[in-house]
Amino acid sequence: MAKRVLIVCGTGVATSTMIADKVRRHLEQRGIDVKVDQTKVSELHRGAQGYDLIVATTQVPASVGVPVVKGMPFLTGVGLDAALAEVEQKLMT
Amino acid sequence: MDDLATLVSGPGLVLLDLDAEDWQAVLEAGAERLRAGGYVTDGYAAAVVAREREFPTGLQTAGVGVALPHADPEHVRSAAIAVVTLRRPVRFAVMGDPSEQVGVGVAFLLALADAHSQLRALRLLAELVSDAGRLQRIAQARTPADVVAALGRQSEHA
Numbered sequence: 001m002a003k004r005v006l007i008v009c010g011t012g013v014a015t016s017t018m019i020a021d022k023v024r025r026h027l028e029q030r031g032i033d034v035k036v037d038q039t040k041v042s043e044l045h046r047g048a049q050g051y052d053l054i055v056a057t058t059q060v061p062a063s064v065g066v067p068v069v070k071g072m073p074f075l076t077g078v079g080l081d082a083a084l085a086e087v088e089q090k091l092m093t
Numbered sequence: 094m095d096d097l098a099t100l101v102s103g104p105g106l107v108l109l110d111l112d113a114e115d116w117q118a119v120l121e122a123g124a125e126r127l128r129a130g131g132y133v134t135d136g137y138a139a140a141v142v143a144r145e146r147e148f149p150t151g152l153q154t155a156g157v158g159v160a161l162p163h164a165d166p167e168h169v170r171s172a173a174i175a176v177v178t179l180r181r182p183v184r185f186a187v188m189g190d191p192s193e194q195v196g197v198g199v200a201f202l203l204a205l206a207d208a209h210s211q212l213r214a215l216r217l218l219a220e221l222v223s224d225a226g227r228l229q230r231i232a233q234a235r236t237p238a239d240v241v242a243a244l245g246r247q248s249e250h251a
Contacts, residue, residue, distance in 0.1 A: 005186055010148025014163050015188070017212060018219035041148075056147055057189045072189050076154040077223035 002033040004090050006048055006070065008056040012037050015057045019074040023055055026074070026084055032091060053091050097217040098245035100174040107237035111122050116197070117142055119183055123175040123202035132173040132204045132234040134146040139146050140164035141193035141202065151185030156225030157232045160185045161218075166207050172243045174215075176240050178232055217244075 005023060009015035017037040022035045028073045037051075041058050048054060057071040067090040073083035100173055101107060105126050114120045124138035143166040150161040182196030201218065205211045221244065230243040 013143055013207075014205055014215060015150075015161070017215045018222075021216050022219060051208060059189065059191075072130055072152060072187075074218055075222050076152050076189075078155055080223075082139075089139055 002035045003027075003052045003055045004050060005034050005036050005055060005087075005091075006039045006051040006066070007036060008041055008044065008054055008058065008060060009038075009071075010058040010078075011040055011042075013040065014069075016040070017077075019055065019057065019071050023071075023076045026080075027087065027091075029090060030084070032088065034091075053087060055087070096211075096214040097123040097174070097221070098241045099242055100172055100211075100214055101176055101244055103173055105130055106173060106175045107234075107240045108175065108177045109116065109234060109237070109240075110180045111171045111177055111205050116145065116183055116185045119160070119177055119179065119200050120145060121204065123162070123177045123200060125203060126175045127173060127204050130173065132169065132171050134168050134170065137164055137168035137204065138156070140168050147183070147189055149186035149191050150224060151187045151197055153187065153195045154222055154225060154228060156228045158182060158185070158195040159198040159222060159228065161188075161203060161222075162200060163203035163205065164180070166205065169204045169206045171204075172206050172211055173204045174214075174218075175204070176200070176231065176244075178234060178240075184217070199228060 007020045030087040054068045055071040073079040127133045151231040177200045184194045234240045
């Protein structure tokens with residue numbers, strides 16, 4: 001069954017669109033089947049039920065109850081390997 | 094395809110070697126180019142500054158620091174990107190880590206009507222941000238045509 005990942009950015013969907021594709025491609029290259037959705041942080045008050053992981057380019061309240069990985073390495077490439085390892089580790093536990 | 098280059102091709106959208114005091118000055122200069130070209134409403138400048146304050150867009154890439162300021166689509170009349178290169182690095186707060194700062198050499202002010210119609214341009218922009226070589230070419234560009242050419246070039250890496 002595909003893992004569900006939510007990409008979260010500050011406003012609009014420009015930043016999350018930029019990284020959603022990269023996140024999906026990188027995970028599929030690692031053999032992880034994912035469904036990727038996007039939202040902005042102001043929408044998170046409804047919670048993030050059903051998601052296995054959040055990748056965020058903004059700070060996310062801990063109350064959301066889903067593991068969070070910082071999304072900036074997917075944009076810049078800096079720290080990308082560590083971010084991917086963290087995503088895999090959090091998705092597979 | 095040249096979607097990214099096309100968005101920057103309108104007259105006046107590339108502002109080179111700006112000597113700016115602070116990040117607000119960078120955003121105001123870029124926003125004015127977008128407003129003068131008819132791409133955004135009068136409210137865009139204030140909106141992009143307010144957004145940057147709340148959700149900063151500074152990024153430390155493998156090369157030159159960049160910023161990706163943008164505002165909600167309600168301020169956008171037609172899609173464009175203003176590119177501002179800076180004579181000396183200007184401090185921006187870091188995306189997702191607002192207590193951190195980065196010295197920015199190139200700012201890309203995004204005026205995008207909605208993400209879905211600009212999907213390809215956003216993906217190309219994401220590739221650009223991880224390409225230190227192309228970012229360096231943009232930072233050191235001497236003419237707007239240099240910048241447009243660098244944006245139109247696909248990365249050599251897959």
